[in-house]
Amino acid sequence: MNYFSSNFKLGILGGGQLGKMMLYHTRKYDIYTCVIDPSKDAPARLACDEFRVGDLLDYDTVLDFGKHVDVLTIEIENVNIDALETLEDEGIKVFPSAKTLRSIQNKAQQKLFYRDHNIPTADFSRFAYTSEIEEAVENGGLSYPFVWKSARFGYDGMGVKIVKRYTDLIDLPNVECIAEKLIPFKNELAVIVARNRNGDLKTYPVVEMEFHPEANQVEYVICPARITTEVAKKAELIALKAASAFKHVGLLAVEMFQTENDEILVNEVAPRPHNSGHYSIEASYTDQFEQHLRAILNLPLGKTENKVAGVMVNLVGAENHEGNVVYKNIEKIMAMDGVTPHIYGKKQTRPFRKMGHVTIVNADISEARKIAEKVKRTIEVISD
Amino acid sequence: MNYFSSNFKLGILGGGQLGKMMLYHTRKYDIYTCVIDPSKDAPARLACDEFRVGDLLDYDTVLDFGKHVDVLTIEIENVNIDALETLEDEGIKVFPSAKTLRSIQNKAQQKLFYRDHNIPTADFSRFAYTSEIEEAVENGGLSYPFVWKSARFGYDGMGVKIVKRYTDLIDLPNVECIAEKLIPFKNELAVIVARNRNGDLKTYPVVEMEFHPEANQVEYVICPARITTEVAKKAELIALKAASAFKHVGLLAVEMFQTENDEILVNEVAPRPHNSGHYSIEASYTDQFEQHLRAILNLPLGKTENKVAGVMVNLVGAENHEGNVVYKNIEKIMAMDGVTPHIYGKKQTRPFRKMGHVTIVNADISEARKIAEKVKRTIEVISD
Structure with missing residues (x-):
């Protein structure tokens, strides 16, 4: 099939910020794209060829939307997987596959997947209900501190809690969950792997993440990570193993x-x-959104190296501000060397809400890091 | 005015490929954008907030559209300038200004502008009608060979002819025109200057252009140009002088x-x-489309240096092919190092029609140039 001149249709489940950024590339390649999102104001309602409002967790809605396209992808994992399975049976190409999504959607199953495939992960115990944890502690099968994670629908730090004592358990929802060993770590790292339908694999450089201590949201992403070559290689190999296992x-x-x-x-x-x-939009030879399209359309994967070093800063709503958003001092950060803000277009801000991100690129990573701190100190996402 | 959170509206006259590429950045900055184009299928119909079909040369249409926005820009020069003047009088910010557009739209006036502002340009004579040229030659005021250019609406090589002898004049339209001295040159160069409302100026590096000998269309654009520093400086200064003069x-x-x-x-x-x-999309710290927006919105200008070297190849319809377009071997070029195709989305190809472009980026410019030649030999824009 020739995506570039045929009647091919791509479908995206979810029309949020990630979908919107994917559309820069469907437009670049002139790929006919259909988007569905529960909100009529979803950012990706523009720039797609067809936009539909609908519940991504509803079997019939997802089925009906998917039947209409040739390749279906997602920008959010919380979708109706039964519908994806039916679509796969009917010959629609669904990436990621229903099977992969099922393994990932549930954190307990995700952890079991790692264990089954010899992918190193922190030790954990699985519970059908949070209320069962107390007994496990009493029996000596588990000891404080540990990390409690709800098995389902945990995003951006919601659904995760460090449990140091019995009383920390009290406010938690009584749901399927895991208790994970609390790992003292030096760094949080991430590796993005691209794999196309031919099985070609490429990894992006290892990035280093710094989290905001209170909001449990990523504050800086630094590429490449300032780690040894040995550690970077180990991280890349484990990421490749995970992508291949799935x-x-x-x-x-x-x-x-x-x-x-x-x-x-x-x-x-x-x-x-x-x-x-996100740093890849400005820093990499191939932007991650373009790479995702290349992979799911079975095109050759693009070069994943950096042109220049990149640091990304999340733009989150300032504390004590709720209401119509104002990006105070955005002009000042745009005057800084190699700084590009991305504004997600949410009209209302609230504390710690993700409102955008800023990328800082520079030939010298320590210079980029310095400018990133200046960006962070300068721009404020407040209400009017 | 805060473009990032207010009721601000940007208008673009023309919804072609340039407008479409501008919209990647209005989306990135969440700038509300209205586009008008004579074709209901214009590429920029998607990704804008409002799209209108209308004749850009019609006074009332342009006036009505412009009244509706805060800042108005163009992606094509052939627009009704009287309407722009009225809009300026009514307080709408129009960039480029009606005055600049008037000087540029007519090639004879453009040449006079250079002469008036001591901007070096090839010598020329101005004629109200092509038919007057013969007499000038007979009187000894002009001699063959020279370059004939129609004063109005000459794009992509149409409206330009090298006249070597009397018979070359016969087929030319009898219109306002200039006869320009034929300059033997080593290189065709270009410099893009950005100037914002504060008068801040930045130049992009000098690029070198190679033209297709038959179609008179740019075949390769190479950045940076392989010229001496002295020549590059001279070119940049003249470009700055032109931008300031206008x-x-x-x-x-x-x-x-x-x-x-x-x-x-x-x-x-x-x-x-x-x-x-176009090379700037992949090669520069600031993409030219983003820079244009920064300039007209009076934001700080972005860095114009290259992250890596860039070469751009125009994708034009192959000779002897007319009909539904096929991008033969596009997958092959996408497997090459640092290659990004841009598909403009025209459904029909014809010989030499601009159907897209391909950017090749590389840390090493000679490597980029080599890959560009390979791209050129590999991809074919044919009909099915």
């Missing part, structure tokens, strides 16, 4: 811990373009 | 000849993003 098609963002004795443990994966790859 | 706001692409004795002569200018700047 027989994944598309991008797989693999988040990892570098422990104090330089072990690499997989934390979690996202089977799509990812916040940890 | 008091231009936005991008000004200045096309120039490097003569055999290293003089620089301005050939013509385009007051907008330009084919000679």
Whole structure:
């Protein structure tokens, strides 16, 4: 099939920020694209050829949308997987596959997948309900501290809690969950792997992530990570192993811990373009969104090296501000060397809400890092 | 005014390929954008917030569209300038200005502007009608060979002819025109200048252009040009002088000849993003389309240096092919190092029609140039 001149249609489940950024490239390649999102104001409602409003968790809605396209992809994992399975049976190409999504959507299953495939990950216990944890502790099968994670629908730090004592358990929802060993780590790293339908594989350079201590959201992503070549190689090999184990098609963002004795443990994966790859828009030979399209359309994968070093800063709503958003001092950061803001277009800000990101590129990574700090100190996402 | 969170509206006259590429950045900055184009299928119909079909040369249409926005720009010069003047009188910000467009739209006036502002350009004579040229030759005021150019609406080599003898004049339209001295030159160069409303100026590096001998269309654009620092500086200064003379706001692409004795002569200018700047999407710190927006919105100008060297190849329809387009071997070029095709989305190809472009980036310019030749030999824009 020739995507470039035929009646080919690509479908995207989810019309958020990631979908919007994918559309820059469907427009560049003139690929006819259909998007569905629960919100009529979704950022990706523009720039697609067809936009539909619908519930991504509803079987009939997803089935009906998917029947209409040739290749179906996602920008969010919370979709109806049963519908994807039916679509696969009917010959629609779905990437990531229903099977991969099922393994990933549930964190307990994701952890079991790693264990089954000899992919290093922190030790964990699985519970049908949070209320079962207490008994496990009493029996000596588990000891404080540990990390509690709900098995389903945990995004951006919601659904994750460090449990140090019994009382920390009290407010948690009584749901399927895991209790994971708390790993003291030096660094949080991520590697994005691209795999196309031919099975060709490429990894992006290892990135280093710094989290905001309170919001548990990524604050800086630094590419390349300032780690030794040995650690970088180890991280890349583990990421490749994960992508191959899933027989994944598309991008797989693999988040990892570098422990104090330089072990690499997989934390979690996202089977799509990812916040940890936004730096690639300005810094890489191939932007992650273009690479995802190349992979799912079975085109040759693009070069994943950096043209220049990149640092990404998330733009999150300032504390004590809620209401119509104002990007205070955005002009000042745009005057800085190699700085590009990305504004997601949400009209309302609230504390820690992801409102955009800023990329800082420079031939010299320490210079980029310095400018990133200046950006962080200068721009403020406040309400009017 | 805060473009990033207010009710600000940007208008673009023309919804072609340049408009489409501008929209990648209005989306990135979440700038509300309205586009008008005579064709309902214009590439920029997608990704804008409002799209309108209308004749860009019609006074009332342009006026009505322009009243509706805060800042108005163009992606094509053939627009109704009287309407732009009225809009300026009514307080709408129009960039490029009506005055600049008037000087540029007519090639005879453009040449006079250079002469008036001491901007070096090839000698020329001006004629109200082509038929007057013969008499000038007979009187000894003009001699063969010379370059005939129609004063109005000459794009992509149409409206330009090298006249070597009397018979070459016969087929030319009898219109307002100039006869320009035929300059033997070493190189065709171009410099893109960005100037914002504050008067801040930046130049992109000098690019070198190679033309297809038959179609008179750019075949390769090479950045940076392989010329001496002295010649590059001279070209940049002349381009800056032109942008300042026009008091231009936005991008000004200045096309120039490097003569055999290293003089620089301005050939013509385009007051907008330009084919000679497409390489910047992949190669520059700031893409020309983003820079145009920064300039007209009076934001700080972005860095114009290259991250890596860039070569651009125009994708034009192959000879002897007319009909539904097929991009033969596009997968093969996508497997090459640092190659990004841009497909303009025209459904029908014909000989020499501009169907897209391909950018090749590489840390080493000679490597990029080699790959560009391979791209050129490999991809074919044919009909099915």
